[in-house]
Amino acid sequence: MPQHVAVLMGGWSSEREVSLRSGEACAKALEGEGFRATRVDVTRDIGRVLADLKPDVAFNALHGPAGEDGTIQGVLEVLRIPYTHSGVLASALAMNKDMAKTVMAAAGVPVPQGMVVNRLDAARAHVMAPPYVLKPIAEGSSYGVFIIKAGQAHPPQELARPDWKYGEYLLAEKFVAGRELTCAVMGDKALGVIDIRAADGGWYDYHAKYAKGGSIHILPAEILPNIYQRIQQLALRAHQALGCRGVSRSDFRYDDLPGGTGELVLLEVNTQPGMTETSLVPEMAAFAGYSFGGLVRWMVQDASCDR
Numbered sequence: 435m436p437q438h439v440a441v442l443m444g445g446w447s448s449e450r451e452v453s454l455r456s457g458e459a460c461a462k463a464l465e466g467e468g469f470r471a472t473r474v475d476v477t478r479d480i481g482r483v484l485a486d487l488k489p490d491v492a493f494n495a496l497h498g499p500a501g502e503d504g505t506i507q508g509v510l511e512v513l514r515i516p517y518t519h520s521g522v523l524a525s526a527l528a529m530n531k532d533m534a535k536t537v538m539a540a541a542g543v544p545v546p547q548g549m550v551v552n553r554l555d556a557a558r559a560h561v562m563a564p565p566y567v568l569k570p571i572a573e574g575s576s577y578g579v580f581i582i583k584a585g586q587a588h589p590p591q592e593l594a595r596p597d598w599k600y601g602e603y604l605l606a607e608k609f610v611a612g613r614e615l616t617c618a619v620m621g622d623k624a625l626g627v628i629d630i631r632a633a634d635g636g637w638y639d640y641h642a643k644y645a646k647g648g649s650i651h652i653l654p655a656e657i658l659p660n661i662y663q664r665i666q667q668l669a670l671r672a673h674q675a676l677g678c679r680g681v682s683r684s685d686f687r688y689d690d691l692p693g694g695t696g697e698l699v700l701l702e703v704n705t706q707p708g709m710t711e712t713s714l715v716p717e718m719a720a721f722a723g724y725s726f727g728g729l730v731r732w733m734v735q736d737a738s739c740d741r
Contacts, residue, residue: 436469436490436491436516436734436735436737437469437470437490438469438470438472438488438489438490438491439464439469439470439471439472439489439490439491439492439493439734440471440472440474440484440487440489440491440492440493440515441457441460441461441464441471441472441473441474441493441495442457442474442476442480442492442493442494442495442496442501442506443456443457443458443461443473443474443475443476443495443496444457444475444476444496445475445476445496445497445498445500445501446476446477446478446500447496447497447498447499447500447501447502448498448573448577448599448600449497449498449577450498452497452708452710453495453496453497453498453501454475455710455711456495456497456708456709456710456713457473457495457496457709458473459709459710459711459726460493460495460709460730461473461493463726463727463729463730464493464727464730464731464734466727467727467728467730467731469731469734471493472487472489474487476496476500476501476506480506480509481509481512481513484509484510484513484515485513489515490516491515491516491517491518491734491737492510492515492516492517492518492737493517493518493730493733493734493737494506494507494510494517494518494519494706495706495709496706497706497708498573499529499572499573501706502525502528502529502705502706503525503526503529503530503572504521504522504523504525504526504529507520507521507522507525507741508522510739511739511740514739515739516737516738516739517737517738517739517741518680518681518733518734518736518737519679519680519681519682519705519706519733519741520676520677520678520679520680520682520705520741521677521679521740521741522741523677524676524677524678524679524705524741525705525706527676527677528676528678528682528702528703528704528705529572529705530571530572531569531571531572531605531702532548532550532571532605534676534702534703535548537675537676538671538672538675538676538700538703540675541671541672541674541675542671543668543671543672543675543700544668544697544698544699544700545699545700545701546567546607546608546610546687546699546701547607547608548605548606548607548608549561549562549605549606550571550603550604550605550606551568551603551604551605551606552602552603552604553593553594553598553601553602553603553604554593554594556568556589556593556604556606557589557590557591557592557593557594558589558594559589560582560589561589561606562606562608564582564583564584564585564586564609565581565582565583565584565586565608565609565611566582566606566607566608566609567579567580567581567582567606567607567608567609568580568582568589568590568593568604568605568606569604569605569607570600570601570604570605571601571603571604571605572601573600573601577600578598578600578601578604580592580593581609582609607701610687610688610689610695610697610699611687611689611691611694612687612688612689612690612691612694612697613629613655613657613687613688613689613690614629614630614631614685614686614687615627615628615629615630615655615657615665615685615686615687615688616628616630616683616684616685616686616714617665617666617668617669617683617684617686617718618669618681618682618683618684618707618714618715618718618719619669619670619673619678619681619682619683619684620680620681620719620722620724620729620732621680621732621736622670623670624666624667624669624670625666625715625718625719625721625722626653626654626655626718626721626722627653627654627655627657627662627665627666628651628652628653628654628655628714628717628718629651629652629653629655629656629657630649630650630651630652630714631649631650631652632649632650633649633650649712651714651717653717653718653721654721657688657690661688661690661698664698665686665688665698668684668686668698668700669682669683669684669700672684672700672703673703676703676705678703678705679736679738679741680733680736680737680741681707681715681729681733682703682704682705682707683703683704683707683714683715684700684702684703684704685700685701685702685703685704686698686699686700686701687699687701709730715729716729
């Protein structure tokens with residue numbers, strides 16, 4: 435039974451602040467479960483820090499590049515420190531939205547029509563007929579995401595700014611109207627499905643994700659039972675197709691608007707989903723009977739190398 439857990443948090447990605455909140459919440463919960471939790475604000479000398487610390491397990495509460503793309507997982511493999519969440523390959527694959535879509539589509543998971551575009555090309559002219567979405571290939575928390583509405587004359591000019599920091603290439607995808615739905619997988623089991631609505635009636639952006647009261651979560655989602663079950667099946671299929679381990683969360687769009695297409699697509703799989711007080715995975719786990727402490731205990735007990 436592991437006793438000493440290093441909670442990896444912070445880091446240097448654009449999601450640093452969210453990671454610090456996730457890490458602190460998890461560290462407190464682990465202490466409540468009887469573990470000794472050491473909070474580690476990850477810097478580029480993390481290999482030396484962990485070699486000196488010698489924890490039984492590393493709890494990965496990092497988000498975004500370096501923490502979610504296989505980098506920190508590779509360091510932990512070299513050090514042979516068991517860790518939570520997905521391994522090197524699944525992390526790197528899921529973080530690259532374009533490559534992940536290719537693998538998921540091959541496994542029979544419906545994904546939105548789209549293409550990779552250069553950000554400067556996307557700033558000059560519409561890369562597809564509006565409405566569509568532009569998003570960085572390897573970012574999270576809605577950083578750098580634009581929804582181009584029907585009838586919008588010009589694409590977002592922010593893409594051409596010299597201080598743009600979300601990569602030179604973007605994923606352009608057809609916008610699917612309707613509901614924003616999400617489903618977590620824990621081990622080999624899909625949890626409940628949440629219908630997410632931004633409290634201000636807009637889209638599920640950074641503020642809606644992380645501000646208290648920014649979003650409304652309806653669990654279980656009030657959708658037809660066959661659609662509910664289909665989302666659970668697709669979340670598990672995507673998790674397995676990408677080779678994910680531990681906990682992941684899949685995000686969906688479902689057009690059930692009057693006169694809508696009925697289209698259901700999986701947008702992306704998050705291998706390091708948020709673990710803050712407003713996060714979705716703890717809510718789905720609670721619905722399945724796991725306290726927050728029970729969830730993080732399960733994740734530590736599930737930790738391993740060679741994931």
